[in-house]
Every structure is written in structure tokens, then in C-alpha cells.
Amino acid sequence: MSGPAATLPDLAGHFGKYGGRFVPEALIKALDELEAAYRSAKTDPEFQATFKDLLLNYAGTPSLLYRANRLSAALGAEILLKREDLNHTGAHKVRNVLGQALLAKRMGKPRVIAETGAGQHGVASATAAALLDLECVVYMGQTDTERQALNVARMRMLGATVVPVTNGSRTLKDALNEALRDWVSTVETTHYLLGTAAGPHPFPEIVRDFVSGIGTEARQQCLDQLGRLPDAVAACVGGGSNAIGIFHAFVPDEGVRLYGFEAGGDGVETGRHAASITGGSVGVLHGNRTYLLQDEDGQTIESHSISAGLDYPGVGPEHAWLHDTGRASYEPVTDAEAMAAFQLLCRTEGIIPAIESSHALAGVAKIVPRLREELGRTPTIVVNLSGRGDKDVHTAGAYFGILDKAETVVPGENT
Amino acid sequence: MTIAKTFAEAKAEDRAVLIGCMPAGFPTVDRSIEQMIAMHEAGCDVIEVELPYSDPVMDGPVIQKASDIALANGVRTRDTLKIIEAVASAGATVVLMTYWNPIEKYGVDAFARDLAAAGATGLITPDLIPDEASEWIAASDRHKVDRTFLVAPSSTDERIAMTLENCRGFVYATALMGVTGARNAVSSQAPELVARIRKIDPDLPVGVGLGVGNGAQAAEVAAFADGVIVGSALIRCVLDAPDRAAGLDSLRALSSELAEGVRRR
Numbered sequence: 001m002s003g004p005a006a007t008l009p010d011l012a013g014h015f016g017k018y019g020g021r022f023v024p025e026a027l028i029k030a031l032d033e034l035e036a037a038y039r040s041a042k043t044d045p046e047f048q049a050t051f052k053d054l055l056l057n058y059a060g061t062p063s064l065l066y067r068a069n070r071l072s073a074a075l076g077a078e079i080l081l082k083r084e085d086l087n088h089t090g091a092h093k094v095r096n097v098l099g100q101a102l103l104a105k106r107m108g109k110p111r112v113i114a115e116t117g118a119g120q121h122g123v124a125s126a127t128a129a130a131l132l133d134l135e136c137v138v139y140m141g142q143t144d145t146e147r148q149a150l151n152v153a154r155m156r157m158l159g160a161t162v163v164p165v166t167n168g169s170r171t172l173k174d175a176l177n178e179a180l181r182d183w184v185s186t187v188e189t190t191h192y193l194l195g196t197a198a199g200p201h202p203f204p205e206i207v208r209d210f211v212s213g214i215g216t217e218a219r220q221q222c223l224d225q226l227g228r229l230p231d232a233v234a235a236c237v238g239g240g241s242n243a244i245g246i247f248h249a250f251v252p253d254e255g256v257r258l259y260g261f262e263a264g265g266d267g268v269e270t271g272r273h274a275a276s277i278t279g280g281s282v283g284v285l286h287g288n289r290t291y292l293l294q295d296e297d298g299q300t301i302e303s304h305s306i307s308a309g310l311d312y313p314g315v316g317p318e319h320a321w322l323h324d325t326g327r328a329s330y331e332p333v334t335d336a337e338a339m340a341a342f343q344l345l346c347r348t349e350g351i352i353p354a355i356e357s358s359h360a361l362a363g364v365a366k367i368v369p370r371l372r373e374e375l376g377r378t379p380t381i382v383v384n385l386s387g388r389g390d391k392d393v394h395t396a397g398a399y400f401g402i403l404d405k406a407e408t409v410v411p412g413e414n415t
Numbered sequence: 416m417t418i419a420k421t422f423a424e425a426k427a428e429d430r431a432v433l434i435g436c437m438p439a440g441f442p443t444v445d446r447s448i449e450q451m452i453a454m455h456e457a458g459c460d461v462i463e464v465e466l467p468y469s470d471p472v473m474d475g476p477v478i479q480k481a482s483d484i485a486l487a488n489g490v491r492t493r494d495t496l497k498i499i500e501a502v503a504s505a506g507a508t509v510v511l512m513t514y515w516n517p518i519e520k521y522g523v524d525a526f527a528r529d530l531a532a533a534g535a536t537g538l539i540t541p542d543l544i545p546d547e548a549s550e551w552i553a554a555s556d557r558h559k560v561d562r563t564f565l566v567a568p569s570s571t572d573e574r575i576a577m578t579l580e581n582c583r584g585f586v587y588a589t590a591l592m593g594v595t596g597a598r599n600a601v602s603s604q605a606p607e608l609v610a611r612i613r614k615i616d617p618d619l620p621v622g623v624g625l626g627v628g629n630g631a632q633a634a635e636v637a638a639f640a641d642g643v644i645v646g647s648a649l650i651r652c653v654l655d656a657p658d659r660a661a662g663l664d665s666l667r668a669l670s671s672e673l674a675e676g677v678r679r680r
């Protein structure tokens with residue numbers, strides 16, 4: 001596995017039959033330029049040093065690998081949490097936006113645009129843009145701007161322009177469409193700061209590489225703390241960036257099982273979910289061939305998840321490939337399972353996780369019995385705690401019915 | 416009639432070909448057929464049927480809206496093929512424009528076969544570049560369907576040459592960097608792009624689209640292109656009309672104004 005896996009994608013951006021470039025010709029030059037800029041940045045010691053410095057001194061990485069003893073006892077496994085929730089802006093996403101904003105600078109592009117669902121990638125993009133003095137425009141579905149009013153305010157405080165998108169389903173996929181439309185018209189001056197490891201080549205590769213420090217750090221931390229590698233690594237999968245970020249360094253380690261947990265919404269069998277790999281089929285969406293939610297005619301089906309960050313009908317192409325090759329396993333986790341895990345982590349460890357990350361915790365709870373049986377001992381599992389739950393307090397509070405009446409009315413938000 | 420013949424005849428008359436677009440099933444299957452036939456009768460040489468898609472990233476607000484209406488009214492891929500059949504048998508030259516995923520879902524070879532059987536001469540693929548098109552190239556060769564890929568002002572000469580090599584029938588030159596929608600002025604980038612295309616392949620007809628909305632603009636584009644592609648302005652005739660008859664009247668009026676424009680080069 002170490003051979004081909006380490007060198008993917010191929011020169012045209014394919015992971016097996018997945019990935020590639022399914023975009024208007026007008027964007028090809030920009031994608032070629034981005035790829036060239038990235039290749040030269042990758043081997044430029046100065047760029048790498050700047051990126052490393054920002055990660056270390058601004059974003060607060062390497063993030064801790066924390067042995068969660070009370071959670072371990074509750075789940076019957078040795079659980080190590082990769083604390084990406086402690087990063088600046090509260091999620092793994094800061095790694096990607098810092099890398100791409102530096103690339104935008106390097107290409108001489110003064111403007112960045114981004115799509116966002118819950119607003120996490122939008123806030124991260126606005127943060128990097130403020131730090132590096134770039135103009136920032138964030139496209140966000142109108143439904144989401146209403147659901148996530150606090151993040152809209154955050155982006156505006158940071159100096160970004162937030163554009164509510166009123167097309168189609170008015171959610172993340174439509175925000176992505178609108179960002180692509182903006183980019184076709186402004187590509188000379190604008191970098192599209194894509195928020196996950198999906199989209200046309202070279203985005204899946206670039207985003208993966210910028211976030212892959214998660215896995216490199218975790219792998220070394222395991223060796224330092226345990227003297228060995230874990231039995232399994234687990235993450236939630238929306239577009240797939242935090243998952244590929246923690247998987248990548250472990251892909252050549254055949255003894256380490258890789259688990260991706262998708263948003264199962266009300267349950268995959270109900271049709272109301274966001275599980276592209278386990279509940280979708282192969283097609284083309286947003287510039288790449290991958291698994292997606294689509295009807296018999298290839299029209300995209302709207303996704304559903306309690307987690308806005310996982311509420312997307314596609315998935316990055318490298319995950320499609322890791323699924324087909326069997327190197328990683330993907331399973332759905334329902335809203336209810338994720339929320340139970342959310343509560344469990346709050347109560348056992350005093351950590352409020354993002355609802356996205358709670359999907360990874362819930363998935364781990366499900367696989368522990370299987371792993372115990374397979375291994376004949378207590379398994380050691382690294383879980384990517386991709387983000388903190390501050391942004392989700394309102395959703396979770398409403399879900400658990402623990403908000404007083406007066407508190408249920410958050411300014412600008414509807415319950 | 417084949418696209419090549421349509422372009423050759425127009426050339427003999429020293430005018431450009433008028434290509435009018437309309438989404439299939441907008442606002443309903445029957446009315447879209449009626450609209451396309453009206454456009455044909457009023458002077459559109461080629462009807463570009465657009466297959467409605469949930470995520471049309473190359474399209475501006477007008478085409479998005481029309482596509483959404485068609486999808487909300489339940490149009491299916493097989494309806495689009497029926498529409499093509501009806502419009503082609505009324506005597507129009509028909510090409511289909513579609514995003515790639517619906518074709519992949521239908522089955523690439525089966526789609527090429529059924530498209531040819533329905534009477535379309537070719538397929539325009541806004542989000543399929545030749546680099547990713549090997550399956551489509553094989554299927555369209557097998558079933559003798561023409562292939563139109565897009566070139567843009569940002570395309571390098573190498574990419575233009577590669578794209579032209581893979582086109583058959585005509586090439587679609589996107590006049591400006593942007594999405595579909597009528598503009599006040601015709602892009603200044605368009606004549607230069609057409610000149611670059613002609614230098615590489617003087618024979619392949621060039622259709623220019625994005626932004627044309629009236630007869631004067633059609634004449635302006637006809638002065639340097641072989642085909643003038645009009646979409647949003649025609650669709651707006653239907654979107655803005657108070658009723659069905661008014662929509663058809665306004666479609667006919669704009670089609671003949673455009674047809675007159677492409678003869679005034």
C-alpha cells in the first residue's frame with residue numbers, strides 16, 4: 001500500500017477513477033496556475049518556514065494528543081483524542097486556510113472567496129484573510145445565514161463580506177456553486193479558498209497536504225507516548241478534510257485501521273442523511289468524480305444532518321478511493337447517536353465537542369466491541385476531535401431541551 | 416440537418432447561424448416544445464436544448480431559475496429526449512447542452528445512442544473538458560454524435576488546439592470570463608478569442624455565447640463569429656410574460672430580431 005498510496009493523485013488529479021477536473025474550461029488556467037504555485041511552494045524552504053511558523057505561533061499546533069481516561073473507561077477502549085478543538089478558531093480548518101491564504105499571497109491575488117455551511121470555514125477564511133491582509137468574500141446559503149447568525153457576525157467583525165445565497169436549496173452546495181460562479185468571473189485577482197478536500201484537482205491534494213500535519217503529529221505522539229502505533233484512527237467525514245488530515249500519515253501503516261464516520265441524519269434507510277459513501281453512488285459533483293447523493297437522473301439530492309459541517313451531498317475523491325480499495329472503512333452515524341456521544345464527552349471529560357466531531361466519537365463507540373473481539377484485547381484508538389462545540393451550544397441546548405424559555409431566543413436565530 | 420450543413424448554408428448566404436437556447440421542460444414539457452418550435456419558426460437555425468440540472472455552475476440567475484422551475488415540475492432525462500425528438504421532427508437542427516453528471520448517470524454509451532435516435536446532432540458539455548472525456552469521445556464516435564467543447568479567453572493556445580482537435584461540428588467560444596446572462600455590451604475579449612481559434616483551425620465553425628441579448632448585439636457578434644448563441648434573453652421572454660400567449664409572442668419577436676441581426680453582419 002505504501003507505494004501507490006503515497007504518490008496519489010496522479011498528474012491529472014485522479015485517485016483511481018475518482019477526482020479529476022469537471023469544471024468549465026474558463027477555470028482550467030487558474031487551476032493550472034494554482035497547481036504550479038503549489039508545486040513550487042512545496043519545495044520552497046521559505047514558504048514552508050512561514051507556514052510552519054504560523055501553525056506553531058499563531059494557530060497553536062501541534063495540537064495535544066490527550067489520553068481520555070474516563071471516556072476510555074466508558075467505551076471499553078484506550079481512547080486518545082487529537083485535540084484540534086484547541087487550535088485557534090476552534091477547529092482543524094485553520095491549517096488549511098493558513099496554507100491557502102499564503103498561496104494566494106504567493107500568486108499575487110489580493111482577494112479570496114470561500115463557501116461555508118455552518119460558517120466555520122467562513123470564519124477561518126476571514127481570520128486568515130485578516131491576518132494576511134486579503135479581501136475576503138464568503139458565500140453562505142441563506143438558510144444557513146439565518147441558522148448561524150453568530151458566525152455571520154464573526155465573519156463581519158473580521159472584515160469579511162458575507163453574501164447570502166438564495167439559489168436552489170440555499171445551503172452549502174448552493175454556496176459552493178455561487179463561489180464557483182464568482183471565481184469564473186474574477187479568477188485573475190481571486191483565489192478560491194476551498195474549505196474541504198474535494199473539488200477539482202489540485203484542491204483535494206492541496207487541502208490534504210495542508211491538513212496532513214494532524215496525522216503526522218498524531219503518529220509521532222503515539223510513538224512518543226505509547227511506544228507504538230494505535231490499532232485504529234477515526235474521524236468524521238463531511239467533505240473529508242479532517243479525516244484525510246489524520247489518515248494520510250497512517251495510510252502506509254497497514255496494521256492501523258482507518259475509520260471514517262459519515263452523517264447518517266435520521267438513518268440512511270430514511271433517505272434523510274448526508275452519508276455520500278455509505279448511502280450514495282458514484283457520479284460527478286463540484287468538479288470531481290466521487291460518491292454523492294443523487295437521484296436516478298443524476299440530479300443532486302439535498303443532504304440532511306444535525307451537523308451543519310457534515311451537511312453536504314458529496315465527499316472528497318481520496319475517500320472514495322480509500323473506500324473502494326478497502327484501506328479505510330466508512331460507516332454512518334445517526335443524529336441521535338452523535339448527540340449521545342456529544343453528551344458523553346461533555347460529562348466524562350469536560351470537553352464540549354463540535355457536533356461534527358461527535359460523529360467520530362459515536363462511531364468509535366460502535367466499533368469498539370468489534371475491535372475487542374478481533375484483537376482479543378483492549379483496542380487503542382486515536383479519534384480526531386476536529387473542533388470545539390461552542391458554535392453548537394444553541395443546537396445542542398435545543399436538542400437536549402436544556403435551554404430556559406428566555407434563553408431559547410438567541411438574537412437573530414430561530415429555533 | 417447536420418450542424419456542419421447548417422453552418423455551410425449560412426456561410427453561403429454570408430450570414431451567421433442563430434442558435435437559441437431553451438431548457439427542456441421549462442416551464443412544462445409541452446410548453447417547452449411549443450416554445451422551441453416557435454423559436455425555430457421565427458428564425459433560430461439551431462435549437463440548443465438545455466438539460467435542467469440541480470447545480471448549474473456555468474449559468475447565471477435566468478437559466479438557473481428556468482432550470483429550477485423545470486425540475487420542480489418534474490422533468491426527467493427521458494423527457495428531454497422526447498422534447499428533442501418533437502423539435503427535431505418539426506424540422507429544427509437540435510443540439511443538447513448538458514452538465515456531465517446526468518449523462519454519466521444515464522450511461523454514456525446509452526445516452527449517445529438515444530440522443531442520436533432522438534434526432535439531435537450533437538452535445539455541448541460545459542463542465543466536461545476533453546482531458547476527462549475519453550468515454551464520451553468513444554461513445555459519440557460510435558453513435559455519430561457531434562461534440563462541442565468550450566474554449567475561454569483564459570485558454571492557452573495549446574489548450575485551444577487540443578480542444579479543437581476533439582470538437583466535431585462546432586466549438587463554443589465563451590465570449591467573456593463569467594456565467595450566462597445577457598449583458599449590456601458585447602465582450603471585447605470575444606473577437607480576439609475567435610481570431611486565436613481561427614489561426615489554429617480555420618475550418619471548424621465557431622459559435623460565440625454569453626451575453627447576447629438583442630439584434631444589434633447579434634449583428635456585432637455575427638461580424639466575427641460563425642454562430643451567435645442566445646440563451647438568457649430568450650428565456651426571459653417566457654419568465655417575464657404575463658401568460659403563455661404573451662410569452663410565445665415575445666419569443667417570436669426576439670427570435671426574428673436576432674435572426675435579422677445575424678444577417679446584418
Ligand SMILES: Cc1ncc(COP(=O)(O)O)c(C=O)c1O
Binds near residue numbers: 238239
Ligand atoms: C469541527 C468540524 N469538523 C468537521 C467538519 C467537516 O468537514 P471535513 O469533513 O472537511 O473535515 C467541519 C466543517 O465545518 C467542522 O467544522
